Amino acid sequence: MAKSFIVFMYMISLLLHLPTGASPATPRCHEDERSALLDLKRSLKEGPEYCYFQILLRGNYRKLESWKLEEGQEGRNCCSWSGVQCDERTGHVSGLDLSNACLYGSINSSSSLFRLVHLENLKLTFNNFSFSSIPPEIGHLSRLTVLKLAGNVLTGEIPSSFGNLTRLLSLDLSVNQLTGQIPSFLGNIHQLSELDLADNKLTGQVPSSFQNLTQLSRLNLNQNQLTGQIPSFFRTLTRLSDLDLGDNRLTGQIPSFLGNLSQLSALDLSFNQFTDQIPSSIGNLTRISTLDLKHNQLIGQIPDSIMNLQKLRYLYLSSNNLTGLLPSQLGSLIHLEYLDLSSNRFHGPIPSSISHLSNLTNLDLYSNNLNGNLQFGMFYRLKRLQSLILSLNEFSLLPEPNTNESLPMLMSLGLASCNLSEFPDFLRRQNNLTFLDLSYNNISGQIPKWFSIFVYMMFLNLSGNSLTGFPQQSVFPDWKQLLGLDLRSNQLQGPFPVVPLATTQFYFFSENRLSGTISSMICNTSNLRVLDLAKNNLSGVIPQCLSNLSSTLTMLSLHDNNFKGGIPEFQSSTCSLRMIDLSSNQLEGPLPRSLANCRELALLNIGNNMIEDTFPSWMGSLANLRILILRSNRLYGPIMEPQSDSVFPMLQIIDLSHNAFEGFLPSKYFQCWKAMRALNISGLSYLGESMTIPLTWLQGLIIEDYDYSMTIINKGMVLNYDKILEYLMVIDLSSNNFTGEIPKSIGSLEGLHLLNLSHNLLIGHIPPALNGLTNLEALDLSHNNFSGEIPQQLTELTSLTVFDVSYNRLSGSIPRVKQFNTFDNSSYKGNAGLCGEPLSKKCAGPDNVAPPAPAAGDDHEGSNTLLDNFDWKIILMGFASGLVIGVVLGQGINIGGDNLFVRKFGRRYRRRRA
Known part of the structure; x- marks a missing residue:
């Protein structure tokens, strides 16, 4: 009885000492901190439209609703507001959790957030801070132990003031757009146990100051642009249990000392450039459950020591050379x-x-x-x-x-x-x-x-x-x-079999024997992203209702069919199309001006139709357009000079051949095509799309590569090339009625690989400025009216593999140095004034004087008749020959010099699981 009384009196004593109007679990906040929180609320917007994951976080955007003053109510106590945590002893705001709150705004140096100097825990992950940089005032929050700013669209460099946060135990800046090198201030944060900088754009090497982070248990630098080798000081980070350096540009061998990190349960080195063999010391990581080494350049066999990893649950070794x-x-x-x-x-x-x-x-x-x-x-x-x-x-x-x-x-x-x-x-x-x-x-x-x-x-x-x-x-x-149906390259017959489901996104039916028209039912697939019906026997008109799908449709491939009528208008102002290939049909009428709505367009191929129009200068605003092919149509008139110097900024392949263009060559356009000034970058990379097809959470993703392609017609023979090298740069203006001289401005396009001006009415001398085309591999100036000598400066084009100046009025001796030693007489025939090897005609006299140039018309009989002369077109080559492109000069024609070969690439087919 006495014991019960004592307990009762103790409880009464506690109640008497509690602050009036407050519960023991909710301390009263300080007025200045409440004011700072209200100012923070006023600086931000809140709503479902700002949610990072709009579906998953629906309804999770009202965290700030309770942040308001109401007289006589608990609402005046900021410690009771959603996401706010106060110290029970002092009442100061010690924690702020606004993660996934669907907030929008900017965090700048004057933000009231930095007045909350007693904060120990700050979590703002997955909001939208509108490309703000991290203000240096973050260093004022020196009491922080946990700072999580992931997924906020933050930009700029990581400020050095982070070095003031010496109490930090956990720092997460992942899934932003941070740039620059990782600062060395991390050497001051000795207690840090978790560091996540993944999914940014950080560069440089892993800083040496990391060697001071001896308490680190989790380090994630995945998906940045870090370079160099894994530093040797990693051997001292013996408490690491999770190390993720994947998706960077790290090189060298996988160091054997990683086997000393005996606490590791997960190691990710994927998507780097590591070479040599997998070190046998990996077998020392007996606690590891996840080992990810995929997408490197590893060789050799799987080491026997991996069999020691008896706790291993996930082993990824794909995309190497094992x-x-x-x-x-x-x-x-x-x-x-x-x-x-x-x-x-x-x-x-x-x-x-x-x-x-x-x-x-x-x-x-x-x-x-x-x-x-x-x-x-x-x-x-x-x-x-x-x-x-x-x-x-x-x-x-x-x-x-x-x-x-x-x-x-x-x-x-x-x-x-x-x-x-x-x-x-x-x-x-x-x-x-x-x-x-x-x-x-x-x-x-x-x-x-x-x-x-x-x-x-x-x-x-x-x-x-x-x-x-x-x-x-x-x-x-x-x-x-x-979601997707792929029946390419079969023998399907009859009408196109539509599966009118709202879910369907991918239709691949090219290279079959389908006939009839495209049913308008195809437009019921409201999520359609890819429609590929190329190389069939389809006819009729292209359904106008496809324009209603242009907000979701990214690739439309209907080439090599029998479609007639006009090209549909793309009425949507949110056109998402990146590739349109309607070539080799019977389409007519003008080019629809609504194509200018397709701001993402990278490839437009309407070649081999009956389109009647002038040059589409109005497409110059398409800032992503890289390939424009309008060959073999009924396009006419002069190409007027552009009014701006920023038109077609990304254009790298343009084919206007076999039309009726006239007038001078567009010299100012050559100045605008800035992408063609880039130097050749080697590597087997191709233009196209990488389509992500989500399956279930367990199965991950299918990543299907869809390569852009070109169809070439050479002397009536159709050649299909299914890959276009990413750095291939081509200008083909052949078989038109262009007049005048070659403008010197074309010599600035030093990235150009192929230039074809043949079968025109061009005059004057071949400009020596063409020696600026330092990457040029094929030059065709044949079937024109050029006069004078072949400039000696062209011998500086050491990449030149094909050279054709036949059927002109050139005179003088042929250069015989460097690449010009490889060209045979077919490159020069039809020029009665030329002399010297490889022609049989010797240059006359002791002073090596050339024969007089022929009179007009003497050597041009039949030179403008396409069927009577050989034509060359773009052919893609494999890197085994060291070429980016090659050419075909027609059946039975010897190309001279080293034998060239044509490697017809097959459609790349790759799938990986994430």
Whole structure:
């Protein structure tokens, strides 16, 4: 009884000492801090339109609603406001959490935020601070232990005043647009345990001051532009449990001392430029669960020591140059859930020990040299398997075994290029599939009716087979989730089979035998991003309703069909089209002026039609246009000089050949095409789009490369080239009626690889200023009226591989130095005044005087008749020859010098999982 009384009196004492009108859990805030918070609210906007993830965060934008003064109510106490935390003892605002609050505005040096000097915890992640830089006043908040500013569209450099935040334990500046080098102030923040600077634009090397961060357990520098090697001082950061240096530009070997970081549970070095072998010391990381080394330049075999990593759950080694057999010991990593060895050079069979990986959910062996007999029974024991990608190998699939067991229910299956001659029977039981790739096999006949079981299908790829049709005209109406359908390069016949689903984004039906018209039902696919019906027998008019899709449509490819009528107007002011290829049809009328609405347009190809118009100078405002092909139409008139010097700033390929343009060459345009002044950059990179196709959260993404292409006609022969090198620069103004001289301004386009001015009415001397085209590989000035000598300055064009000045009125001796030693007489024929090798005509007299130039017309008989003369066009070359481009001079013509070859690139086909 006495004990109970004492407890009662103690409770009464506590109550008597509590501040009036406040609960013990909610201290009263200070007036100056309340004022600072209200000023902060007034400087920001709040609403769902500013949400970083608008769908996921819907309804999470009212955190500031409680920030208001109401007389006599708890609302006057800022410590009770949403996201505000106060110190229970002092009442000062010690924490502010406005993460994911859908805020918009700027944080500048005068922000009231910096008056909250007692802040210890500040979280503002995933708002929109309108490209603000981080003010140096951030250093005033010296009590901070946690600072999280991720996902706020912050720009500029990280201020050095961060060095004042000596109490920081956790710093997150990720998912912004910060630039410059990482400051060395981090050497003052000795207690830091978590540092996240990922997904910015930071440059330079990892600063040496990091060696002082001995308490660091988590370091994320992913997706920046860091260079150099991994510094040796990393060996001292022995408390690291999570190290992410992926997606940078780091070089050198993966250092063996990383094996000393025995606390590591996750190591990501992906998407860098690391070379040599995987160090065997990796096997010392016995606590590691995630090892990601994909997309580097690693060689050699998988080291045996990796088998020591018995806690490994995720192993990513894809997109390297790893070789050898797949080690059978992989089967000992029994905790593996995700194994990605795709895009390497592994050979031999899949080891049967893979069947021991009972926790495996994803197995990706795409694009290797794996071979031998493949028995699907080895996968039957993998009951958790949801994704199996075996595409692009050299397997021979064996018939399914007679057993009561079956393949687990998969969500993704890739069997591209696996020598299949029919649809595998086990697919009849795989009704959970969302992704199926059976492309580039030998499957013929119709798509079977039982494909209707795939009601969850999101992406189906059956391209590169010999399929002839569908079981019914209405294609699988139960496929309510279909995102993409790829049936390119088959033998499909009949009308275009539309799947009118609101979800469908990708239609790939090129290179088939489809006929008839395009149904207007295609416009019911309100999310359509890609429509590729090229190289079929489709006819009629292009549906005008496609213009209603221009806000979502990014690629429209209808080339090589029989479409007639005009080009649809693109009425939407939010046109998203980046590629339009309507070439090789029978389209007529003028170019629609609404194309100027398509601000993102990078490629426009309307060649080989019957378009009748003048030069589209009004397209000059398309700041992203890189390729403009209008060849073989009925375009006419002069090309007037531009009124501005900022037109077509990104243009790098222009083909206006085989039209009726006249007048002088557009000298001022040559000055405007600034992109053609860039020097050649080597590398196998191609113009095109990288399309991200989201599947389920478990399967990640499909990234499908869609390469831009060009179709060339040479002496009636159609040549298709499916890749365009990213730095290819071309001007083709041939087969028009241009007059006058070549303007000197063209000599400033030093990045140009190919210049074709042939079959015009040009006069005057060949300008020596052409020696400024230092990257030029092909120059065709044939079939004009040029006179005078071949300038000696052209011998400075050391990249020149093809040179043609035939059928002009040139005179004098032919230069025979450097590249000019490789050109044969076909480059000079039809010029009676030229002499010297390689022509049989010697230069006369002791003073090497050339024969007189011919009278007008003596050497031009038939020179302007296209069918009587050889023409050359753009041909893409492989880098094995060291060329960016090459040329074809027609059948039976010897190109002289080193033998050139034409490598016709196939469509690139790449898929990776994120």
